[in-house]
Amino acid sequence: MSTYGIDLGTTYSCIARLDANGNPEVIRNNEDDSNTVASVVFFENENNVVVGQAAKENIETDGDRVVQFVKRYIGKRDTRTYEFDGKTYTPVEISALILTRLKNLVESQGGTVEDVVITVPAYFGLEERSATKQAGELAGLNVLSLINEPTAAALSYCARQFQEDRTVLVYDLGGGTFDVTVIKMSMAQSADGNDAQKINVLATGGDDRLGGKDWDDRLFEFILNACCTENGLTPEEIEAETRQDIRSKVEEAKRKLSKKQSSKVRIDVNGSRTEITVTRKDFEQLTADKVAQTMSFVDSTLQKVPGVEIDTVLLVGGSTYMPMIKEAVEAKFPGKVQQHDPDQAVAKGAAIYASMLVIEEGAGSENQGGETSGEGEISGENKAEQLTAKFTVEDQTPRSFGPGVMDMKAAKPKYVLENFIKIGEKMPAIFTKTYYPMEDNQERVRLRAFENMSTDDALIPSVDEDGNPQATDPAHNVKLLGELIVNLPPGTSRNTPIKVTFKVDASGVHVEAVNTTTNEVFETFLRTESDIDVENSAVHQLRISSD
Numbered sequence: 001m002s003t004y005g006i007d008l009g010t011t012y013s014c015i016a017r018l019d020a021n022g023n024p025e026v027i028r029n030n031e032d033d034s035n036t037v038a039s040v041v042f043f044e045n046e047n048n049v050v051v052g053q054a055a056k057e058n059i060e061t062d063g064d065r066v067v068q069f070v071k072r073y074i075g076k077r078d079t080r081t082y083e084f085d086g087k088t089y090t091p092v093e094i095s096a097l098i099l100t101r102l103k104n105l106v107e108s109q110g111g112t113v114e115d116v117v118i119t120v121p122a123y124f125g126l127e128e129r130s131a132t133k134q135a136g137e138l139a140g141l142n143v144l145s146l147i148n149e150p151t152a153a154a155l156s157y158c159a160r161q162f163q164e165d166r167t168v169l170v171y172d173l174g175g176g177t178f179d180v181t182v183i184k185m186s187m188a189q190s191a192d193g194n195d196a197q198k199i200n201v202l203a204t205g206g207d208d209r210l211g212g213k214d215w216d217d218r219l220f221e222f223i224l225n226a227c228c229t230e231n232g233l234t235p236e237e238i239e240a241e242t243r244q245d246i247r248s249k250v251e252e253a254k255r256k257l258s259k260k261q262s263s264k265v266r267i268d269v270n271g272s273r274t275e276i277t278v279t280r281k282d283f284e285q286l287t288a289d290k291v292a293q294t295m296s297f298v299d300s301t302l303q304k305v306p307g308v309e310i311d312t313v314l315l316v317g318g319s320t321y322m323p324m325i326k327e328a329v330e331a332k333f334p335g336k337v338q339q340h341d342p343d344q345a346v347a348k349g350a351a352i353y354a355s356m357l358v359i360e361e362g363a364g365s366e367n368q369g370g371e372t373s374g375e376g377e378i379s380g381e382n383k384a385e386q387l388t389a390k391f392t393v394e395d396q397t398p399r400s401f402g403p404g405v406m407d408m409k410a411a412k413p414k415y416v417l418e419n420f421i422k423i424g425e426k427m428p429a430i431f432t433k434t435y436y437p438m439e440d441n442q443e444r445v446r447l448r449a450f451e452n453m454s455t456d457d458a459l460i461p462s463v464d465e466d467g468n469p470q471a472t473d474p475a476h477n478v479k480l481l482g483e484l485i486v487n488l489p490p491g492t493s494r495n496t497p498i499k500v501t502f503k504v505d506a507s508g509v510h511v512e513a514v515n516t517t518t519n520e521v522f523e524t525f526l527r528t529e530s531d532i533d534v535e536n537s538a539v540h541q542l543r544i545s546s547d
Contacts, residue, residue: 005350010176075128152349
């Protein structure tokens, strides 16, 4: 099969497919003797770019030419760029290099990667999702869709051992992101009238800048300070090469502390050999607040579904190997915690979902590429269909979405953000509303689309010193996503209905405006990396009601 699921991780990534029996399997990385590829890129020179463990091994000696943790910056407005050998790379382009490495991994084993589903943190907003999809396309992949990481993990679990209706909490602590999601698993009837296992997302929460890297940073600081104490130095006196040496050994020490009570780290400090012993107790004390932070997100997510009883807790993400994590979750959910393939479950679930989409798209058409290996034998594609036809998935919107428009019925006209689609609604979600130009003979309107974290019907955004609405508003994490320019013909009345539609799915937001008088459709959604300038005059806005 040429359909794959990809877990594009902060620290490690992997790619999976369904095997000939319709079971999900991760493609082995034989070069690194691993099931994953390190999400690290080393720009050795202008003619050679290395991705994976080999790139990671250069952090100590050539750290200034190594890029890692790029997932934390993808789609962010305050994002950074990277310059090597006279060329500038964005987080999207770095991510595309990692995805290309995964694609090449499959091709080196005789496979072909065509259609893919890429996973994203449930808490990713539109810009992060759009950037992730763009990275896939830049890597030459046909991105069928995106799927939230906890949902993919639940799909993998459901395929493996789903037996009865149950409510599952997915605790997903990756290298750079944290998600907590409550999912209801139940039996339902599919469109063809057959029984199907239904995955329904009830609530989600988390932080896309909280992950295993934060534990690494604490351990790095501990070892650095211990080296300084042992050698009578200040942190500023520690050479860059020594810092890189410490950084390269942090992950190994963390892995050892997951199995042993202590770990010894040997560092050359300015020519002097120094041995630092780190105990598991030290590490747990250093990061107790981070563990508490994740459990706070668990509590706040559960508050969104009052009265719901959790039957099973799935630990997902490589960072859940740390004993402190399992202990904290077990303390809250005694006897309910399961940990199975925490660093592979997300990719496996994405592979199942990708096959579901291909089968759905190809329903009623010829076989999508499965090969018959013998007379009367079921092809791999058909076996995959038998598996994936059992599932239906209902996920939630990660943000609230809507347009910025003028409210003329208020005592004083004001600019408001109307939340068409609110956070937590079932995807795909669609909403349509009619607005009107501000004046007669108006030449155009600029329809601005926003996302935010509020569940209010409308928000009054922050304004600048001239009274203009700001493109971003930290109070509710309001972000301006982009705009549509709606051109109006001469003689357009201010009472001309402009029908505006927002549609949200796992891949992002589609915005459309229709002049109902001429039936002209406008859907070229202009996104921008910087804030779009909001004009002083309100004349180019839409207003909520007609006269």
